[in-house]
Amino acid sequence: MSKKILLVTVGKSPAPIVKAIQHIQPDQVVFLCSENFQSQIIGEGLPCEIIHGNSVKRYPNIPKLVELGDRFQPERDLKIIQNPHDLTTKLIVHAAGFGSDIQEEIERLRGDFEAADIDLNSDSVLPEVEQLVSIC
Numbered sequence: 523m524s525k526k527i528l529l530v531t532v533g534k535s536p537a538p539i540v541k542a543i544q545h546i547q548p549d550q551v552v553f554l555c556s557e558n559f560q561s562q563i564i565g566e567g568l569p570c571e572i573i574h575g576n577s578v579k580r581y582p583n584i585p586k587l588v589e590l591g592d593r594f595q596p597e598r599d600l601k602i603i604q605n606p607h608d609l610t611t612k613l614i615v616h617a618a619g620f621g622s623d624i625q626e627e628i629e630r631l632r633g634d635f636e637a638a639d640i641d642l643n644s645d646s647v648l649p650e651v652e653q654l655v656s657i658c
Contacts, residue, residue, distance in 0.1 A: 529554065530543075532554065532555035532584075534559075536581065543590070549593060551585070553599060555601075561583070567582070
């Protein structure tokens with residue numbers, strides 16, 4: 523049976539990540555984020571906030587919010603990125619077909635998990651990719 527792994531970049535809003543996890547129902551989620559946003563993944567209490575108009579609603583960290591349970595292991599599934607802007611650039615370049623850094627990481631994960639089905643979602647990259655694709 524294929525194992526479905528979702529890679530997500532963590533930014534200001536947890537909402538796109540929550541929607542992606544709920545829609546895809548992965549067996550494992552790998553979170554890529556800077557130290558500034560790691561509280562959304564491993565923070566205690568209510569570290570996530572979603573702004574609705576003038577109100578702010580607070581929520582538990584994303585793995586708790588979507589009830590990942592054993593499907594999330596912080597030491598395995600949380601990757602701290604020192605320069606997240608480099609990651610965004612690499613993802614945009616890869617999405618446009620000009621780079622292979624992300625593909626190499628996906629292949630490494632596939633090697634770790636036989637017959638893995640890996641999806642990539644990014645709340646910070648997708649709008650930029652859509653804009654880039656519309657320009658090309």
